[in-house]
Amino acid sequence: MNHVQHAERPPENLVQALAEYSTLTLAYVDSQAQPQACAVFFAVAESGALVFLTAVSTGHGAALEAQQPDAHVAFTAQADQQTWTSITGVQGRGVCRRVGEEGLADARAAYLRAFPYVAEDPRLAKAVASAAMWEITPQWLRVIDNAKGFGHKEEWAAPVAG
Numbered sequence: 001m002n003h004v005q006h007a008e009r010p011p012e013n014l015v016q017a018l019a020e021y022s023t024l025t026l027a028y029v030d031s032q033a034q035p036q037a038c039a040v041f042f043a044v045a046e047s048g049a050l051v052f053l054t055a056v057s058t059g060h061g062a063a064l065e066a067q068q069p070d071a072h073v074a075f076t077a078q079a080d081q082q083t084w085t086s087i088t089g090v091q092g093r094g095v096c097r098r099v100g101e102e103g104l105a106d107a108r109a110a111y112l113r114a115f116p117y118v119a120e121d122p123r124l125a126k127a128v129a130s131a132a133m134w135e136i137t138p139q140w141l142r143v144i145d146n147a148k149g150f151g152h153k154e155e156w157a158a159p160v161a162g
Contacts, residue, residue, distance in 0.1 A: 009048055010141050010156045017143045018090050019044045021077035022114065024052065028073050028096070030063045042077075043114030045135065050075070051099070051107045053131040064096055064134060071096040073136060091142045099133040107133040 024042040029035055038060045042052040054061040064071045073096045078089030099107045108128060111118070118124040139158045146152060 045110040049135040
């Protein structure tokens with residue numbers, strides 16, 4: 001049985017585990033109530049939120065926009081080409097919201113810290129400046145690290161609002 005830590009913010013080691021990856025597989029429900037998944041580049045913001053960008057015209061952007069302000073999502077992040085004995089990764093669930101004007105500068109700054117090459121390419125920089133920014137506030141995280149023992153897991157869950 002796994003011990004689940006409960007705290008307002010995920011423990012730093014779980015946030016750091018997420019920050020080791022750049023691609024998130026995002027699971028969501030589309031407008032026909034069908035489960036879908038897509039890959040997005042993401043960054044971990046100072047707040048611990050996961051930020052990514054996508055246009056509202058994409059399938060996942062439209063689905064997330066239609067479910068605002070609280071689109072419930074699940075996600076995974078892991079490196080490619082791992083072995084069973086060394087596999088590491090993060091699984092999670094949370095609420096995805098479109099970043100409002102007041103948070104855009106911070107979200108874009110976090111994204112550009114994670115992907116500095118984007119600012120150097122005018123075409124990519126323009127995309128970041130114009131695309132909608134999204135943030136996932138994690139509500140549950142599980143870090144898997146088989147290097148610490150087969151099936152080793154650490155979990156965190158946000159307190160349930162009473």
